[in-house]
Amino acid sequence: xxxxxxxxxxxxxxxxxxxxxxxxxxxxxxxxxxxxxxxxxxxxxxxxxxxxxxxxxxxxxxxxxxxxxxxxxxxxxxxxxxxxxxxxxxxxxxxxxxxxxxxxxxxxxxxxxxxxxxxxxxxxxxxxxxxxxxxxxxxxxxxxxxxxxxxxxxxxxxxxxxxxxxxxxxxxxxxxxxxxxxxxxxxxxxxxxxxxxxxxxxxxxxxxxxxxxxxxxxxxxxxxxxxxxxxxxxxxxxxxxxxxxxxxxxxxxxxxxxxxxxxxxxxxxxxxxxxxxxxxxxxxxxxxxxxxxxxxxxxxxxxxxxxxxxxxxxxxxxxxxxxxxxxxxxxxxxxxxxxxxxxxxxxxxxxxxxxxxxxxxxxxxxxxxxx
Ligand SMILES: *Cc1c(COP(=O)(O)O)cnc(C)c1O
Numbered sequence: 001x002x003x004x005x006x007x008x009x010x011x012x013x014x015x016x017x018x019x020x021x022x023x024x025x026x027x028x029x030x031x032x033x034x035x036x037x038x039x040x041x042x043x044x045x046x047x048x049x050x051x052x053x054x055x056x057x058x059x060x061x062x063x064x065x066x067x068x069x070x071x072x073x074x075x076x077x078x079x080x081x082x083x084x085x086x087x088x089x090x091x092x093x094x095x096x097x098x099x100x101x102x103x104x105x106x107x108x109x110x111x112x113x114x115x116x117x118x119x120x121x122x123x124x125x126x127x128x129x130x131x132x133x134x135x136x137x138x139x140x141x142x143x144x145x146x147x148x149x150x151x152x153x154x155x156x157x158x159x160x161x162x163x164x165x166x167x168x169x170x171x172x173x174x175x176x177x178x179x180x181x182x183x184x185x186x187x188x189x190x191x192x193x194x195x196x197x198x199x200x201x202x203x204x205x206x207x208x209x210x211x212x213x214x215x216x217x218x219x220x221x222x223x224x225x226x227x228x229x230x231x232x233x234x235x236x237x238x239x240x241x242x243x244x245x246x247x248x249x250x251x252x253x254x255x256x257x258x259x260x261x262x263x264x265x266x267x268x269x270x271x272x273x274x275x276x277x278x279x280x281x282x283x284x285x286x287x288x289x290x291x292x293x294x295x296x297x298x299x300x301x302x303x304x305x306x307x308x309x310x311x312x313x314x315x316x317x318x319x320x321x322x323x324x325x326x327x328x329x330x331x332x333x334x335x336x337x338x339x340x341x342x343x344x345x346x347x348x349x350x351x352x353x354x355x356x357x358x359x360x361x362x363x364x365x366x367x368x369x370x371x
Pocket of ligand 1: 016017069070071072096143145146147172173174175195
């Protein structure tokens with residue numbers, strides 16, 4: 001588990017993807033696969049089935065893999081699912097929510113962006129009023145774990161409000177799927193997006209959309225892009241037995257299959273959630289002992305990534321702190337909130353409780369650059 005013992009890995013990534021992957025996930029890429037050969041396509045089909053089973057124990061969900069980073073999948077989803085006469089309500093409280101609204105604007109889809117502010121969760125009680133004020137909107141999108149702050153949004157209560165209004169519900173669960181138990185049927189999600197290099201702990205190169213089969217079937221010819229046509233990609237994978245339309249990231253897919261095996265071996269999503277949650281709790285407690293406050297109160301924090309307020313001590317500056325931590329084997333993340341000076345520490349990936357203890361000692365030795 002200790003990545004720093006590997007000479008090729010001088011530091012552990014405490015970042016929200018790409019993240020530290022196991023040696024065996026990386027080793028899975030040491031062979032070449034033909035993109036259309038049946039051996040490879042069988043791996044893709046198996047992955048699609050395993051992902052659909054992870055989406056919900058209920059039947060009726062289907063997985064589509066798509067080349068590119070996570071944003072490509074969000075764009076494929078927004079650009080393919082919303083009809084020409086439809087519109088999107090985005091419930092935003094950070095950069096990733098705002099990005100969904102930007103995607104809609106670029107695609108010339110009517111969008112209403114409701115901004116709840118970076119330090120407040122999305123309020124499900126406002127959804128009904130927003131939708132009755134904008135009756136032409138057909139779809140609602142929200143981010144589950146807003147990686148900007150680490151905020152966890154109440155996707156189940158939001159889903160209930162969206163479904164009560166009869167709208168289609170899209171969830172960006174990029175940084176949470178595989179690390180936090182989610183049942184799409186329970187939350188009423190019609191489509192949910194995640195990617196290879198977040199909680200499933202693969203390497204970057206593709207993302208995936210989990211969707212209700214009956215929602216996807218009606219979307220032929222709707223896409224506003226050729227390569228990001230989610231419907232066409234789904235049909236190709238269904239009819240071609242795991243074929244991708246264009247060159248697929250074969251090595252990345254093989255590494256992802258290994259990562260899915262390792263998730264199952266760890267005990268599945270519940271066990272991974274337990275590891276992330278206990279590491280995050282220990283991190284926050286240890287950082288508090290060193291005088292670091294979190295941006296968000298405890299109940300709003302996710303086990304994925306945590307925003308800490310930068311110390312106001314005159315001997316603290318982010319850059320030297322970052323460099324000193326990196327030299328000690330840990331890469332952290334700059335802050336992304338606009339209203340406060342923060343930095344972030346992620347704990348998704350191949351990170352053990354012992355890594356967190358070593359990190360806390362390294363923080364204690366690195367926080368004041370003049371010391
Ligand atoms: C990582 C992430 C994305 C996708 O980002 P990419 O850089 O395109 O992979 C989208 N939404 C959330 C919440 C994320 O954490």
